[in-house]
Amino acid sequence: MNIGQHRVVITGLGAISALGIGAVAQFQKATACTSGIAAFNRATAIPVDLACAALISEPYMLNLEASTLGMFDRVAHLSWLVANEALEHAGINGLSQEDLERSCIYWGTGFGGSGALDNTYQDLFLKGKDRARPFTVIGAMANGATGLLSMQSGFKGPSLTYSTACASSAHAIGEAYRSIKHGYCRRAIAGGAESLFNAGPLKAWEALRTLANPDQENIASSCKPFSKNRSGLVLGEGAAALILENLEDAQKRGANILAEIVGYGSSSDAMHITKPDFMGQARAMRLSLEDAQVNPGQIVYINAHGTATGVGDISETQSIKAAFGDDLARSLHISSTKAIHGHTLGAAGALELLITVQAMQNNIAPGTAFLKVPDPECDLNYLPEKSLELPIPYAMSNSFAFGGSNVSLLLAREVG
Incomplete structure (x- = not known):
């Protein structure tokens, strides 16, 4: 090849x-x-x-x-x-x-x-x-x-x-x-x-x-x-x-194609070993969009890192706004599946991307379980407690780690 x-x-x-x-x-x-x-x-x-x-x-x-x-x-x-x-x-x-x-x-x-x-x-x-x-x-x-x-x-x-x-x-x-x-x-x-x-x-x-x-x-x-x-x-x-x-x-070979990976963004905060920097996270998202040559407005669903820590969830909310702009960020459908399978650490990115692939195939964005009490500082559409049926042509999955390592993966449903 x-x-x-x-x-x-x-x-x-x-x-x-x-x-x-x-x-x-x-x-x-x-x-x-x-x-x-x-x-x-x-x-x-x-x-x-x-x-x-x-x-x-x-x-x-x-x-x-x-x-x-x-x-x-x-x-x-x-x-x-x-x-x-x-x-x-x-x-x-x-x-x-x-x-x-x-x-x-x-x-x-x-x-x-x-x-x-x-x-x-x-x-x-x-x-x-x-x-x-x-x-x-x-x-x-x-x-x-x-x-x-x-x-x-x-x-x-x-x-x-x-x-x-x-x-x-x-x-x-x-x-x-x-x-x-x-x-x-x-x-x-x-x-x-x-x-x-x-x-x-x-x-x-x-x-x-x-x-x-x-x-x-x-x-x-x-x-x-x-x-x-x-x-x-x-x-x-x-x-x-x-x-x-x-x-x-x-x-x-006639394979059943489930989705296409079209973008990958990776960045380092270079700030703090455990405290996330929302600008570093936003940079990973922007890099994945640039790699994919996809307009941010085409993204329908984001599988968030969403660990349920006090600082982390606020930082991720800020990072999505920084990457997409406030208005566009509010139109996104976002959820964290860690609410039900826990934080699987080194396996988390793969597990959540796998769920995202299936979300695209089935046109269902998973909800964020147990989100009954909204946090005013996490004010995006995190799909509280209920999944939503909708077409998902493009989706993003985010993983943010101790050490300030950030990854954003971007998927397309249709392979033309």
Whole structure:
């Protein structure tokens, strides 16, 4: 394939989260505004004061050998589960050697194999053992999931891991898009995964004091993005994968094209490690619009980052106004699905983009669950508690991370 400009389309989806197993389950729960958040009930070696979480319900099935299961961390297991679903959904199989060598993996994770590392600390410091488990390094390393995806899929092109906190999988998808667009690869498994419900990471998040207080009346409604009575984010685990291909290859094999990625904007605040800068976020949105050569007025729906933190939701409201202008910003339909699947950190960008793809396909913009008390400082149309049927020719998905990393991805429904 010649180096040049290629259009990039999405042909397969796979996902798992507290909302259920499979890509379809995510969208069904998102449009029904049905929450997967519950009381935290997973045992940890050290007591953790975590009131609510978005945990994946067991069991889930994997077509992995026992030795492979034991070697890799849970985050890698979830990664292959969703990548396998996406590959099957896309109908990709029987690729030639040349095609495999031009097939790539772009994967994101914030905490990587935190379970493998946490187990080692327990063995050494709680149980008094004098050695770590043999495959601790493989389980803990950030690119463990990426390596497993490469081996299971047979993809022999670059396999790259991105770790930019909450923007990890959004960056992975954006960079996969660029690689295919400029002809460096033909197709890619792109997305991310996170599984961090282990004592060490949870104690760290507890200390940061950004987690939501449990809703005493309904714990499932503890995450309230853009609401006046929001109290913080709810941690979730999950994974999502998208199959990206150049348009020529997808059409040649008769693939079902779900959407086209037309824009990718990435920026850094260069201001503060945890406090967001709305101008940096707005810059990412403007860059995605410029990349797509799309008029801002053509955007119908935005899947917001919307973590339900006090500062974050206000900053995002300001950033949308800065990127689109006040009047146009008020005409947008915007929602945060984190209200129901929690903040899946390194998997968030991919999971939310996957839901956005399905929103475009079904002409339904998911509502923002539990937004009963409007915040005057978050005064855009955040679709409170109810999804809306409307055509969505263009949609945007935003991911903003600690470290000041911002990503905006822009999708088109029709591929002309």
